[in-house]
Amino acid sequence: xxxxxxxxxxxxxxxxxxxxxxxxxxxxxxxxxxxxxxxxxxxxxxxxxxxxxxxxxxxxxxxxxxxxxxxxxxxxxxxxxxxxxxxxxxxxxxxxxxxxxxxxxxxxxxxxxxxxxxxxxxxxxxxxxxxxxxxxxxxxxxxxxxxxxxxxxxxxxxxxxxxxxxxxxxxxxxxxxxxxxxxxxxxxxxxxxxxxxxxxxxxxxxxxxxxxxxxxxxxxxxxxxxxxxxxxxxxxxxxxxxxxxxxxxxxxxxxxxxxxxxxxxxxxxxxxxxxxxxxxxxxxxxxxxxxxxxxx
Amino acid sequence: xxxxxxxxxxxxxxxxxxxxxxxxxxxxxxxxxxxxxxxxxxxxxxxxxxxxxxxxxxxxxxxxxxxxxxxxxxxxxxxxxxxxxxxxxxxxxxxxxxxxxxxxxxxxxxxxxxxxxxxxxxxxxxxxxxxxxxxxxxxxxxxxxxxxxxxxxxxxxxxxxxxxxxxxxxxxxxxxxxxxxxxxxxxxxxxxxxxxxxxxxxxxxxxxxxxxxxxxxxxxxxxxxxxxxxxxxxxxxxxxxxxxxxxxxxxxxxxxxxxxxxxxxxxxxxxxxxxxxxxxxxxxxxxxxxxxxxxx
Numbered sequence: 319x320x321x322x323x324x325x326x327x328x329x330x331x332x333x334x335x336x337x338x339x340x341x342x343x344x345x346x347x348x349x350x351x352x353x354x355x356x357x358x359x360x361x362x363x364x365x366x367x368x369x370x371x372x373x374x375x376x377x378x379x380x381x382x383x384x385x386x387x388x389x390x391x392x393x394x395x396x397x398x399x400x401x402x403x404x405x406x407x408x409x410x411x412x413x414x415x416x417x418x419x420x421x422x423x424x425x426x427x428x429x430x431x432x433x434x435x436x437x438x439x440x441x442x443x444x445x446x447x448x449x450x451x452x453x454x455x456x457x458x459x460x461x462x463x464x465x466x467x468x469x470x471x472x473x474x475x476x477x478x479x480x481x482x483x484x485x486x487x488x489x490x491x492x493x494x495x496x497x498x499x500x501x502x503x504x505x506x507x508x509x510x511x512x513x514x515x516x517x518x519x520x521x522x523x524x525x526x527x528x529x530x531x532x533x534x535x536x537x538x539x540x541x542x543x544x545x546x547x548x549x550x551x552x553x554x555x556x557x558x559x560x561x562x563x564x565x566x567x568x569x570x571x572x573x574x575x576x577x578x579x580x581x582x583x584x585x586x587x588x589x590x591x592x593x594x595x596x597x598x599x600x601x602x603x604x605x606x607x608x609x610x611x612x613x614x
Numbered sequence: 615x616x617x618x619x620x621x622x623x624x625x626x627x628x629x630x631x632x633x634x635x636x637x638x639x640x641x642x643x644x645x646x647x648x649x650x651x652x653x654x655x656x657x658x659x660x661x662x663x664x665x666x667x668x669x670x671x672x673x674x675x676x677x678x679x680x681x682x683x684x685x686x687x688x689x690x691x692x693x694x695x696x697x698x699x700x701x702x703x704x705x706x707x708x709x710x711x712x713x714x715x716x717x718x719x720x721x722x723x724x725x726x727x728x729x730x731x732x733x734x735x736x737x738x739x740x741x742x743x744x745x746x747x748x749x750x751x752x753x754x755x756x757x758x759x760x761x762x763x764x765x766x767x768x769x770x771x772x773x774x775x776x777x778x779x780x781x782x783x784x785x786x787x788x789x790x791x792x793x794x795x796x797x798x799x800x801x802x803x804x805x806x807x808x809x810x811x812x813x814x815x816x817x818x819x820x821x822x823x824x825x826x827x828x829x830x831x832x833x834x835x836x837x838x839x840x841x842x843x844x845x846x847x848x849x850x851x852x853x854x855x856x857x858x859x860x861x862x863x864x865x866x867x868x869x870x871x872x873x874x875x876x877x878x879x880x881x882x883x884x885x886x887x888x889x890x891x892x893x894x895x896x897x898x899x900x901x902x903x904x905x906x907x908x909x910x
Contacts, residue, residue: 418813441828480819481819482816485814488816491809491810492820495810495820496823500802500829502875506796506798506802508875509798509871511791513787513865516869517869519781523776524778524791526776527778528795531738531832532737532832533792533795535799535830535833535834536827536831537829569813573812575809575903577903578801579802579882582877583802
């Protein structure tokens with residue numbers, strides 16, 4: 319069933335995601351800071367709105383895909399923000415990766431104005447967005463989840479759209495967990511490869527052996543390959559991963575959980591970004607421990 | 615072709631491994647500190663030798679499967695050790711997980727006495743040993759590797775017996791890398807689950823969502839399941855993993871490689887063992903960051 323869908327934030331991720339909604343026959347109202355992607359989608363039939371409020375006035379489901387917590391707060395609560403135009407019964411779906419605790423507050427605000435909010439951050443990067451194979455982790459009521467599921471299915475892999483919990487922020491919390499699990503795996507592989515290289519052992523042979531056992535992981539498979547080739551074209555930019563790790567550390571502090579390995583991962587990524595690697599793929603984290611071994 | 619194989623060290627791992635060699639028709643000479651497994655294998659046709667030297671006198675290939683570096687050093691170089699009985703052309707295959715640098719020295723010693731040494735540490739734990747599905751990472755000359763491959767194939771998974779490099783110690787170095795990669799992944803998953811739990815989010819749903827994306831790993835799959843069930847029956851004992859991590863840290867120091875994430879993993883395991891968890895499966899590492907959440 320075609321719906322009136324609003325989409326705010328047409329960046330590297332949002333642009334192809336919105337494109338899929340249009341291609342699947344939904345009526346799309348879009349708004350973004352930069353004119354280029356708006357014009358591109360308008361040429362394909364989307365309606366260009368002048369503000370987030372204007373999007374909200376015309377849509378039954380409003381999707382946001384923005385860089386960081388403060389961006390989502392502004393687009394929701396700012397002047398000419400979503401709340402300024404929100405209609406009764408509208409579902410706001412925030413697909414950005416932002417703070418779980420801020421998400422709880424925003425969801426309460428949306429609810430107080432007669433709407434429903436879901437947090438639905440994604441994993442899978444630019445390739446997942448382009449191919450509509452994203453993993454989507456959703457927090458919020460089951461009713462709201464079921465209501466927007468057909469829309470999410472236009473952008474995500476059908477088996478990887480998971481309702482994590484009824485509590486607002488559950489999806490964001492899951493995304494934080496995802497980034498932490500990846501970070502630990504990435505640091506372990508990075509350090510292992512650094513050691514193999516310095517010890518003069520064939521890193522490709524090590525990777526191959528490790529893939530056959532308990533060390534097997536998608537990180538070892540995909541990012542391990544990048545490390546072997548020293549090919550750090552993103553993929554997923556280190557500066558965005560740095561943001562996700564900042565949220566992980568903030569969230570752990572909120573819940574008083576010790577995350578010592580994630581703290582180390584954070585410092586490795588901070589070092590990478592401080593050294594000018596913010597636009598490299600985050601798997602370049604390993605170059606921090608490799609030192610002169612960045613290039614083969 | 616049936617061979618005269620010696621096997622020294624019939625512990626939790628060595629006992630089933632030696633059993634496979636016997637079952638596949640090799641003539642087996644065994645020696646071990648404890649009488650039980652020796653008698654058990656002797657009852658199945660193995661010859662019980664009174665010392666490591668005695669094993670060496672009767673075997674063309676001598677396998678060692680011992681707890682730590684010092685054990686292998688003693689069994690090789692001690693009075694009535696392997697070197698005391700070594701014949702020209704004998705291949706010593708050390709399948710223990712020990713120091714890569716000590717291995718280099720021992721291999722040189724064996725070579726100076728007219729033998730060849732391979733380091734061939736395994737991964738896969740007690741289950742892999744019992745089912746003859748171990749991963750085996752081999753360092754040493756290709757000639758020596760090819761010579762013992764049919765013997766290794768009695769104990770390991772045919773596709774997971776990898777010749778890592780000609781340099782002695784390459785296999786041990788690969789095993790160190792394996793344990794480091796696992797450690798990072800395990801710490802990442804542990805901290806992620808700890809955060810999900812403290813935040814009140816369904817950990818099983820998080821694990822399921824993460825398995826569909828880049829965080830997917832055997833650690834998340836198998837050890838993540840253990841964590842959910844709080845079932846820490848080994849598996850692979852934390853105190854043995856502690857030993858492997860000690861070797862990882864020593865080896866990194868030898869090569870002047872920074873391994874900050876592995877250092878954190880080491881401290882988590884040290885904390886687990888210090889708290890009495892040495893005989894739990896190493897995946898219990900997560901309980902250190904979970905605090906009171908050890909049991910569901």
